[in-house]
Amino acid sequence: MVRRATRPAVTTGLMAVTSAILVLPLAIYFLIVDFPSGTGWWFILATIVLHIWYFATLGYAYNTGDLSIVYPVARGLGLAIIPILGVFVVGESMSWPAAVGAALIVTGLVFVAMSDIETATIKRTVRSWWIFARRWRAVKRFRSQVRPAWMLAILTGLVIGIYSVVDAQGVKHVQPALYMFFLQLGGGLGMMAIQSRLETRDAFIDEARRHWKILVVGGLLQFAAYTLVLTALTFSPVSYVGPFREISILVAVAYGAVVLKERVTPTRALGAICIAGGGVTIALAP
Secondary structure, rough: OHHHHHOOHHHHHHHHHHHHHHHHHHHHHHHHOOOOOOHHHHHHHHHHHHHHHHHHHHHHHHHHHHHHHHHHHHHHHHHHHHHHHHHHOOOOOOOHHHHHHHHHHHHHHHHHHHHHHHHHHHHHHHHHHHHHHHHHHHEEEEEOOOHHHHHHHHHHHHHHHHHHHHHHHOOOOOOOHHHHHHHHHHHHHHHHHHHHOOOOOOHHHHHHHHHHHHHHHHHHHHHHHHHHHHHHOOOOHHHHHHHHHHHHHHHHHHHHHOOOOOOOOHHHHHHHHHHHHHHHHHHHOO
């Protein structure tokens, strides 16, 4: 839905705030019956900051790249990071099948990358990495040869891994639906504050009028989806919950091809399948 909006970055912020407004009565109820502890508020603050980063990078990535590229790369990288953080930060264990799943994810990311970048561009990028390793000043040259959508998708993947671990700890102190309410409200307002420096007031009004259905439906779907994830995190390790949700990658690539009429090559499709397969492997690992 966001990808089809006129200004995806603006729509992302408006959608989050809209969903928070719609579920405000539910949030008030949980504030009354299960008020968060002091520690819980710190986790709420942390997830708001992380999701402002998430909304911004994802929104800008959709501005410059196809859904079938941005979504698999962002979610796939985040998926690979989650088990690593789960093991070394939270102290969870990871079996060898989970390691195989991580390898599948990396393989899928390579396939998706190869489907989007021409051979000449790949050679220039490899050469830039080599120059960058030898000379720090070469960073500008490296950045000039990497597509903005790719860099933004990678940044989105990094924050997905981080906020997944933070949220897994946060819902131990805050009711999941209430946690999601503050996440949506704070993250959405933060995103709108960033966009206000780039867009005019009329742009926000125009986007709300033209795409109000996306704001309402998309916002509620977003709230429901991640609230379910947060609820699952209250009784299952993040190393398993995080990856298992990534079967949506196949849906995103298929949607991009069928509805948005994006070009999905066999290589890109195979990459998405590897990423999703790796996620399922990790999720089902003992």
